[in-house]
Amino acid sequence: MTVSGLSGTASQTALSVGEIYFLWWFIQGAIMSSATRVRLHRAWGMCGRHAWGFIQVEAAFRGGYLHGPAILYDDLMRRARAAFARRGPGRPLRTVHALKRKGPCILCEMRYKADSRAPARPELIRQGAEAENFRSFVQATAPGWRPAVCGICAANNAASRCRRHLLDDMRQKRVADLELHAERVAQIARRMRRYALSFRYENRAAATDADRAALICAVGWCSGWRPLLSLMAS
Numbered sequence: 001m002t003v004s005g006l007s008g009t010a011s012q013t014a015l016s017v018g019e020i021y022f023l024w025w026f027i028q029g030a031i032m033s034s035a036t037r038v039r040l041h042r043a044w045g046m047c048g049r050h051a052w053g054f055i056q057v058e059a060a061f062r063g064g065y066l067h068g069p070a071i072l073y074d075d076l077m078r079r080a081r082a083a084f085a086r087r088g089p090g091r092p093l094r095t096v097h098a099l100k101r102k103g104p105c106i107l108c109e110m111r112y113k114a115d116s117r118a119p120a121r122p123e124l125i126r127q128g129a130e131a132e133n134f135r136s137f138v139q140a141t142a143p144g145w146r147p148a149v150c151g152i153c154a155a156n157n158a159a160s161r162c163r164r165h166l167l168d169d170m171r172q173k174r175v176a177d178l179e180l181h182a183e184r185v186a187q188i189a190r191r192m193r194r195y196a197l198s199f200r201y202e203n204r205a206a207a208t209d210a211d212r213a214a215l216i217c218a219v220g221w222c223s224g225w226r227p228l229l230s231l232m233a234s
Ligand SMILES: [Zn+2]
Pocket: 046, 047, 048, 049, 050, 105, 106, 107, 108, 109
């Protein structure tokens, strides 16, 4: 069984009842456990389907207050920035190693997919499938994230790359200037930091739309842009 969700009405890409139920449970606190954090670090978050699904479900249940994702992606983008900061003759190889996924997506490992079921209350699932808060956030921040969309994910000639497609380019020796990618990642990390800190009461007015857009850039960079692009096209 599926419900209309992240990717509109296409049942293969909409979040299933099982996925929404797991993500609801996940945002109640499981995301904060240190064992889960280690797995999220190792996998650079989650696969594309589940990474975007996580943000959508969090937005649906929290009215667009995306504190949990902000903490996670602040963490991941600091790691991404550090992956490029390696110096010396073996730098490209060590960066390739650091950018690889070292473990599976948590939901995929538990076999959550487009037809997963769960004994969940229908109102809970209806609320979790609601994509309007997520869409509003994405649309309001579009000027900030559009330049970061990966040219391979979007099938255009943009020079930006997500982590996976940058890895492909590096393996094929198609990266002329790694510094350019390092600087883009550093910029996302700086903005992500400001957005994450803006959830503290004393900083509540500090984040700009460009800082909020960094969350979209971070998810796209870590897990790829295709699920978001499908949503925007639906
Ligand atoms: Zn997954």
